Amino acid sequence: MTTLRQILDQTLDLLQHPEFKSFGALQKSRYQNSKPEEDKEIRRIMYEGGLGNSEEAKKQSSATRKKRHKEGKYKESEKKAAQNRANWYKNPENAEKFRKAIAARDKRKQQNQSSGNKS
Numbered sequence: 001m002t003t004l005r006q007i008l009d010q011t012l013d014l015l016q017h018p019e020f021k022s023f024g025a026l027q028k029s030r031y032q033n034s035k036p037e038e039d040k041e042i043r044r045i046m047y048e049g050g051l052g053n054s055e056e057a058k059k060q061s062s063a064t065r066k067k068r069h070k071e072g073k074y075k076e077s078e079k080k081a082a083q084n085r086a087n088w089y090k091n092p093e094n095a096e097k098f099r100k101a102i103a104a105r106d107k108r109k110q111q112n113q114s115s116g117n118k119s
Helices: 003-018 021-034 037-047 054-059 062-069 074-090 090-118
Strands: none
Touching: 003 021, 074 090
16 A cells, blocks of 8 residues: 555655656656666667568558458458358357346446445
8 A cells, every 4th residue: 555655755756757647657767767778779679670661551551441441342351250240149059148248247237336326
């Protein structure tokens, strides 16, 4: 448990470093800056050039995916996935599992609402 003294110390630290939004961010920065230069250099070399292929990044962008979707390149796989979901629900065992899960969810919601009303 954090004591009042610890909370006051953390608050004072944050006030002295307004560039951080939380005490956790301040601690992370201190930890990263406390590492020896050799470790920092090793990490820099490890990630150097890690941005990857810009052409591949463009292929994976949301704008490209949306464009391909409009062109109909994803429609076949979506239809197949929809058919698989429909077949899953048609199986009586799966349908029963689904109904039980929904009932359990509704029961939890009802319990949470009733416990929330009492407080």
